[in-house]
Every structure is written in structure tokens, then in C-alpha cells.
Amino acid sequence: MSIHFHSLKIKEIKKETDDCVSVTFEIPDALKSKFIYKQGQSLTMRATIGNEEVRRTYSLCSSPLENEWKVAIKKVEGGSFSTFANLSLKKGDMLDVMQPVGKFYVELNPENKKKYLAFAAGSGITPLLSIIKTTLQTEPQSSFTLVYGNQSRSSIIFFEELEGLKNKYLQRFNFINILSRERTDASINFGRINTEKLVELSKLINYSSIDETFICGPEEMIFSVKEFLEQKELTKRKFILNYLLRLDRRSRRLEVRSQKQTVALKVI
Numbered sequence: 001m002s003i004h005f006h007s008l009k010i011k012e013i014k015k016e017t018d019d020c021v022s023v024t025f026e027i028p029d030a031l032k033s034k035f036i037y038k039q040g041q042s043l044t045m046r047a048t049i050g051n052e053e054v055r056r057t058y059s060l061c062s063s064p065l066e067n068e069w070k071v072a073i074k075k076v077e078g079g080s081f082s083t084f085a086n087l088s089l090k091k092g093d094m095l096d097v098m099q100p101v102g103k104f105y106v107e108l109n110p111e112n113k114k115k116y117l118a119f120a121a122g123s124g125i126t127p128l129l130s131i132i133k134t135t136l137q138t139e140p141q142s143s144f145t146l147v148y149g150n151q152s153r154s155s156i157i158f159f160e161e162l163e164g165l166k167n168k169y170l171q172r173f174n175f176i177n178i179l180s181r182e183r184t185d186a187s188i189n190f191g192r193i194n195t196e197k198l199v200e201l202s203k204l205i206n207y208s209s210i211d212e213t214f215i216c217g218p219e220e221m222i223f224s225v226k227e228f229l230e231q232k233e234l235t236k237r238k239f240i241l242n243y244l245l246r247l248d249r250r251s252r253r254l255e256v257r258s259q260k261q262t263v264a265l266k267v268i
């Protein structure tokens with residue numbers, strides 16, 4: 001597959017939280033076949049910022065079933081592209097974008113009766129929102145549990161949309177928020193997604209019944225969850241890891257490497 005950049009118009013920019021915008025692209029009919037995507041895939045973008053050409057990858061948070069191409073970009077302190085996107089991009093601007101790629105998904109089948117579990121923190125939610133929406137709609141007998149960690153209620157990206165999904169799929173979508181800097185009524189919803197929290201969550205999640213687990217967020221969370229599930233002898237299930245949010249120079253290399261490793265990290 002030859003991959004190159006296409007100039008796409010920004011159809012909409014929406015402020016999702018204080019430090020995150022969503023960007024929706026207009027895909028001309030002539031490019032629609034190239035931009036067909038799977039839930040959980042991502043787009044690489046290119047922009048000239050200052051005098052430097054910058055390329056960054058962002059997961060699609062829309063579902064392929066919505067006929068929409070939307071990403072969410074969280075502003076990183078000192079970050080080049082994310083600052084540019086949050087402060088300078090506007091509706092009608094053109095941006096160079098590559099067609100969707102990535103292997104952070106499983107094939108869906110309407111006959112499936114699977115139990116899915118996902119762990120996200122911060123902007124790690126973006127591919128998972130796409131995966132959750134697409135899975136619940138495509139597989140009417142499957143269910144999804146999302147454990148989503150954030151600092152506070154106001155920093156939860158896509159809170160409204162996730163609450164909407166909870167109302168739409170009352171019996172099939174279990175949405176568990178964990179806040180690290182804001183006290184909640186129930187102590188189970190307060191803290192970080194670490195081993196202790198995962199043990200506590202076994203009151204709400206029957207880990208041994210899970211068919212597929214998705215993890216997307218900072219490395220620390222990914223390793224805690226992975227280690228916990230392995231100790232619980234859930235390694236026979238499929239795990240798909242995506243190092244999404246490493247934010248220093250060293251870890252950017254990890255991101256790139258891990259993108260290639262996504263399949264290798266499916267532990268079966």
C-alpha cells in the first residue's frame with residue numbers, strides 16, 4: 001500500500017476540555033475509499049510549525065459506522081504539534097494527513113458474545129471510544145467495561161459521549177471512572193489505576209470472564225494492568241497494548257517502536 005499525505009479540510013474543531021480539542025476532517029468523495037478505517041486506527045499528520053516540519057500520529061475517536069473522521073489532541077506541556085492544534089488550528093484550515101493505519105483492534109462479528117475490557121487514562125481514551133462505539137453497535141450480544149482514569153471530572157475527555165453510551169447500552173456498557181485528584185462519593189472511584197485499584201475493581205469486574213482486553217495510556221498504567229492480568233492468569237486472552245502517551249524525547253522512540261510491536265504484544 002503506497003502511503004502519502006493528502007490535504008484535508010478541517011470541518012470542525014471543538015474544545016473538549018481545557019487542554020484538548022477534537023478535530024473533524026472533511027473527506028472528499030474521491031478519497032473516501034482510501035480513508036476507510038477500522039475502529040482504533042490512527043492518522044498521521046504533518047504541519048510546518050515555526051520552520052520545522054512536524055509529523056504526529058493521532059487515533060481516530062470516531063467510529064467507522066458514523067461516516068466521520070475525528071481525532072482528539074491533548075495539549076502536552078511544551079509539545080509542538082499538540083500546542084499548535086489546540087491554539088492555532090481552526091475550522092476551514094487544510095492539514096496534510098495520511099490514510100488510516102494501525103492494528104489496535106480486533107475483528108468484529110455480529111454473532112460474537114464477547115466480554116471486552118478496556119483501561120484508559122487521559123487521551124488514551126481516543127482509540128477506545130472508537131472501539132467501544134463500534135463494538136457495541138456491531139455485536140449486539142457483546143458487552144464492554146471501560147475503566148477510565150483522569151485527574152478530575154473536568155479533565156475527562158468525552159465524558160458526555162461516554163455517559164450517552166452508558167444510557168444507550170444500559171445492560172452492555174459498564175463505565176467506571178477513576179479520579180486521582182478529586183474525591184468521589186465511592187472510594188473505589190478515587191485513586192490511580194494501579195495494582196491496588198485493580199484488586200479493588202474485582203468487586204465490579206469478573207476478570208476471568210473477559211475475552212479481550214485493551215490498554216491505552218501512560219506506560220506506568222499499561223505495565224500495572226498487564227502485570228496484574230498476567231498474575232491472574234489471564235494471559236490466554238488477547239491483550240493489545242498501545243504506548244500512546246509517552247511524552248519525552250526518549251519515550252517518543254518507544255511510541256514508534258511500540259506501534260510496530262502492537263501485534264507482537266497481543267499475548268495469546
Ligand SMILES: Cc1cc2nc3c(=O)[nH]c(=O)nc-3n(C[C@H](O)[C@H](O)[C@H](O)COP(=O)(O)OP(=O)(O)OC[C@H]3O[C@@H](n4cnc5c(N)ncnc54)[C@H](O)[C@@H]3O)c2cc1C
Nearest residue numbers: 057058059073074077078079080081082123126247248255
Ligand atoms: C499510535 C499513536 C496514537 C496517538 N494518539 C493520540 C491521540 O489520540 N491523542 C493525543 O493527544 N496524542 C496521541 N498520540 C501522541 C501524539 O502523537 C504526540 O506524541 C503528542 O501529541 C505530543 O506531540 P507534540 O508535538 O505536541 O509534543 P513534542 O513536541 O513531541 O514534545 C513532547 C514532549 O517532549 C518535550 N520536548 C520537546 N522538545 C524537547 C527537547 N528538545 N528536549 C527535551 N524535551 C523536549 C516537550 O516539552 C514535551 O513535553 C498518539 C501517539 C501514537 C504513537
